Amino acid sequence: MIGIFDSGYGGLTVLRHVRSRLPERSTCYLGDSGRTPYGGRDVHTILDFAEQAVERLFDEGCRVVVVACHTVSCVGLRHLQQRYCGPHSARRVLGVAIPGAEIATRVSRGRIGLLATEATVSSGTYDVEVAKLGDHQVVGRAAPVLPPIVEEGWEDTALAREALRTYLADLPDIDTLLLGCTHFPLLKPALDDVVPAGVTVVDPAPFVAERLEDWLTRHPEFDTLDAAPVHRVLCTGDPVRFARHGARFLGHPLPEVETIGEINGRLAPRNPSDRPVGQVVRSD
Amino acid sequence: MIGIFDSGYGGLTVLRHVRSRLPERSTCYLGDSGRTPYGGRDVHTILDFAEQAVERLFDEGCRVVVVACHTVSCVGLRHLQQRYCGPHSARRVLGVAIPGAEIATRVSRGRIGLLATEATVSSGTYDVEVAKLGDHQVVGRAAPVLPPIVEEGWEDTALAREALRTYLADLPDIDTLLLGCTHFPLLKPALDDVVPAGVTVVDPAPFVAERLEDWLTRHPEFDTLDAAPVHRVLCTGDPVRFARHGARFLGHPLPEVETIGEINGRLAPRNPSDRPVGQVVRSD
Numbered sequence: 001m002i003g004i005f006d007s008g009y010g011g012l013t014v015l016r017h018v019r020s021r022l023p024e025r026s027t028c029y030l031g032d033s034g035r036t037p038y039g040g041r042d043v044h045t046i047l048d049f050a051e052q053a054v055e056r057l058f059d060e061g062c063r064v065v066v067v068a069c070h071t072v073s074c075v076g077l078r079h080l081q082q083r084y085c086g087p088h089s090a091r092r093v094l095g096v097a098i099p100g101a102e103i104a105t106r107v108s109r110g111r112i113g114l115l116a117t118e119a120t121v122s123s124g125t126y127d128v129e130v131a132k133l134g135d136h137q138v139v140g141r142a143a144p145v146l147p148p149i150v151e152e153g154w155e156d157t158a159l160a161r162e163a164l165r166t167y168l169a170d171l172p173d174i175d176t177l178l179l180g181c182t183h184f185p186l187l188k189p190a191l192d193d194v195v196p197a198g199v200t201v202v203d204p205a206p207f208v209a210e211r212l213e214d215w216l217t218r219h220p221e222f223d224t225l226d227a228a229p230v231h232r233v234l235c236t237g238d239p240v241r242f243a244r245h246g247a248r249f250l251g252h253p254l255p256e257v258e259t260i261g262e263i264n265g266r267l268a269p270r271n272p273s274d275r276p277v278g279q280v281v282r283s284d
Numbered sequence: 285m286i287g288i289f290d291s292g293y294g295g296l297t298v299l300r301h302v303r304s305r306l307p308e309r310s311t312c313y314l315g316d317s318g319r320t321p322y323g324g325r326d327v328h329t330i331l332d333f334a335e336q337a338v339e340r341l342f343d344e345g346c347r348v349v350v351v352a353c354h355t356v357s358c359v360g361l362r363h364l365q366q367r368y369c370g371p372h373s374a375r376r377v378l379g380v381a382i383p384g385a386e387i388a389t390r391v392s393r394g395r396i397g398l399l400a401t402e403a404t405v406s407s408g409t410y411d412v413e414v415a416k417l418g419d420h421q422v423v424g425r426a427a428p429v430l431p432p433i434v435e436e437g438w439e440d441t442a443l444a445r446e447a448l449r450t451y452l453a454d455l456p457d458i459d460t461l462l463l464g465c466t467h468f469p470l471l472k473p474a475l476d477d478v479v480p481a482g483v484t485v486v487d488p489a490p491f492v493a494e495r496l497e498d499w500l501t502r503h504p505e506f507d508t509l510d511a512a513p514v515h516r517v518l519c520t521g522d523p524v525r526f527a528r529h530g531a532r533f534l535g536h537p538l539p540e541v542e543t544i545g546e547i548n549g550r551l552a553p554r555n556p557s558d559r560p561v562g563q564v565v566r567s568d
Binding site for chain 1: 563
């Protein structure tokens with residue numbers, strides 16, 4: 001079973017391509033929607049949350065976990081790999097920043113604009129990964145207004161175009177625009193209208209799925225084909241809301257969304273009816 | 285020393301009114317900017333963070349803490365009060381939801397629109413508090429796009445007006461618009477342009493300061509006048525960014541911003557140069 005982890009709904013755009021390219025693999029998606037967004041957060045908080053998510057996916061039986069979230073891939077991937085994937089470990093954690101840098105440098109003639117979260121841009125990880133591949137320049141712009149626009153379902157409105165125009169004005173002279181956040185592929189119709197001629201928009205998700213397929217071919221010990229693959233979705237927030245919004249990201253309806261929550265520092269199954277309303281008083 | 289706690293910069297709009305009304309009191313502001321926004325988060329996470337913040341302010345010498353954040357006031361105030369403010373405790377925690385409900389019902393002729401975070405709206409706390417005061421109706425709309433618009437400094441743009449117009453279309457027939465998030469007072473110029481005639485916009489912050497003054501008069505054992513009041517600001521995120529953005533919320537420059545971070549489940553002082561960049565690997 002392949003695990004896919006994201007801070008919320010966005011990674012479902014990656015799951016979509018993984019399922020389409022690898023239809024005989026079971027998948028388990030974990031969306032930390034109860035604690036999203038990660039992008040403006042402290043690095044140590046991001047690492048805590050990422051450890052909990054990856055451990056939950058291992059507990060569900062995943063041996064390979066793809067961190068679909070650019071924020072986590074940019075600040076915490078190496079930490080997750082060192083913590084869980086020693087040379088004799090039967091588990092692997094893969095990210096999206098290296099495939100993202102690869103596809104962007106392959107497409108770009110020299111100047112790559114990166115639209116992402118504050119944490120992704122300020123990590124400098126894309127600059128580092130692109131520099132390993134060529135002489136391309138990376139210009140980053142944090143775009144914190146875009147994820148909530150997409151979550152509201154406003155991705156194809158005048159407002160989304162106006163926000164994109166404002167952000168793009170801060171990325172002059174680019175020839176390639178790398179979508180460094182899993183929410184942004186939904187902005188494609190708006191981007192088509194506002195991106196200047198000659199700029200290529202790159203969504204790394206299809207390439208992430210392609211690189212995952214390569215990787216599984218090279219590491220058959222981590223691969224399992226299922227005659228009847230199972231697809232599960234776990235989330236930390238409201239499962240009804242997750243299913244409703246998530247379908248837009250995945251491109252078709254979600255399986256029944258299972259609820260998990262933090263209990264004693266770990267993400268464990270939780271009854272959705274435990275979700276409290278109004279003033280909450282707890283004893284511990 | 286009066287403590288003021290918010291999930292980020294927004295509560296500085298409350299601090300502004302508290303300092304103006306109570307110039308002889310020292311203040312300590314704690315903005316949890318490293319973990320903001322709280323609004324889309326799980327209730328138990330919000331409670332964890334609120335406990336840490338309030339305990340830090342108590343440790344700094346505050347005996348009265350005002351929870352300026354509507355999200356925390358709506359879901360966690362009673363918890364904080366029960367946990368920290370028993371009948372013999374020398375500490376008190378006050379919120380903004382009751383003053384907010386009071387001023388809104390005083391202004392409204394019957395139908396109050398509430399613009400706030402998802403957690404504030406879905407808590408139903410404003411409905412409960414308003415129902416205690418009269419027959420007014422509350423119609424809520426979560427507005428997750430607005431806080432990042434304000435944090436980008438775009439509060440007086442066509443984009444802000446378009447977002448407000450879209451949200452207001454979901455609040456028909458209101459006569460009063462209650463700003464149920466501390467970011468929203470900065471949208472005043474845009475609101476003046478788009479709010480329909482006959483709708484009064486209410487920012488509860490000045491009234492929160494007025495009710496705090498009343499409360500201190502009635503509880504002199506919690507009050508201290510300082511000949512030379514001290515004003516401190518603590519934040520969990522990037523202190524440079526906090527100072528730069530914060531000045532717009534406070535209306536004047538901030539004192540030197542001190543950095544705190546979560547260490548073993550508590551918010552403790554932290555050296556800002558400890559803030560990591562790039563891939564972070566930690567051992568613990």
